[in-house]
Amino acid sequence: MPTVSSEELAAAAGVNSAKLRKDFSYLGSYGTRGVGYDVEYLVYQISRELGLTQDWPVVIVGIGNLGAALANYGGFASRGFRVAALIDADPSMAGKPVAGIPVQHSDELESIIRENGVHIGVIATPAGAAQEVCDRLVAAGVTSILNFAPTVLSVPDGVDVRKVDLSIELQILAFHEQRKAGEEAAARTAAGVPAPAATNATDGAERTSATDQGPDGDVPAVMPA
């Protein structure tokens, strides 16, 4: 399949073709009228725009179950990430290979970062250690941090942090599950009990049920502490 139309791509992605064309147009005019998009060229252009053509060395700090899972995760290499080092505070881990990479002790953290020109760090430590690790990473030159520890990290301006909460996706599922149950109940009791306030409390958040398996706005932005 050398070319693809916006219609085909849109169907595969579960969006409408106008949106897809408009989005692509922001990257440039990479399509051909009457024909569609050249697949190979399009993939290259999008990859470049997203930074997939670059090599990003990353370090993973905290080699417990999660750190090991991340180290073994195959998806990284194909997206331009290279695990430059695995770091753990436990001296008995030092030297042990995980996913074929020997674990290094956290004393080495600063020199590893500097020698490999690492800008991206992954924190998979227990909550208690996360802020200290974060501070050391930043001091050594890391400017982007992916945090799996259940703490909010404070960082200086210019450093990006993204926090991944493994339970938030479950919570979103439970939220919809609850709605499903509620709708059944409402359907049974001919005229359901009205919601306390505005009618759009029960808004159009039904999933498209199409190919939509991604994390996106399905839940109010504000959560309890």
Place this chain on the structure above:
Amino acid sequence: MPTVSSEELAAAAGVNSAKLRKDFSYLGSYGTRGVGYDVEYLVYQISRELGLTQDWPVVIVGIGNLGAALANYGGFASRGFRVAALIDADPSMAGKPVAGIPVQHSDELESIIRENGVHIGVIATPAGAAQEVCDRLVAAGVTSILNFAPTVLSVPDGVDVRKVDLSIELQILAFHEQRKAGEEAAARTAAGVPAPAATNATDGAERTSATDQGPDGDVPAVMPA
């Protein structure tokens, strides 16, 4: 602190107070004019709306590093999730306790689901096994699936799937990292090279740098295959 104002909450959440008040108003009128929101009551109302007051039994299928990490994750219990069972296809895992819960063989999958009234399943298997596990979960009564395997699952209507890709967050960081580098370069070359197309290609996506550490719309919705 018995009560809290929309202003205080908004500052803590990194949003503006009007938005917060409007959002809360969709749940009902739980505040008091001149006073603010009663913290305990507010937490309860939001928890209820999000389904946190319910007990959700979940099963985790695939007890490798990631499955074990999930089983050990403390955040689940506090959000109303109860790990009803751990399931793995490897017979040598059977009976072995992980996070204090004995692993069960996948032959038991259907009976575990039925006996525990499980509606939510977590798939942490290799990609190859995911669709089969998914089909069995659905056949046994699961209607919400959290998929960590790098495959898109097909499910019948009425079943929710959320796919978690551990590398997508890294990719978002790399995307911003690339922009940081690009901006520096542009700043150095007095008048930077113009983007191929529209001016808003480089849009206002700078992170607020405030308390914003969550996954939210920072990246185009359409990704390469």
Place this chain on the structure above:
DNA sequence: GACTGTGAAACTGTTCACAGCA
């Protein structure tokens, strides 16, 4: 006086619909 709740205004994002090109 302080703070919520909410219409209306401003803005942002999506979809339509079609001119323009291969």
Place this chain on the structure above:
DNA sequence: TGCTGTGAACAGTTTCACAGTC
């Protein structure tokens, strides 16, 4: 003729600003 690229219409979201209540 078929499909992109894009102004213009539309829809949805956020913010303003203030009336209403404690």
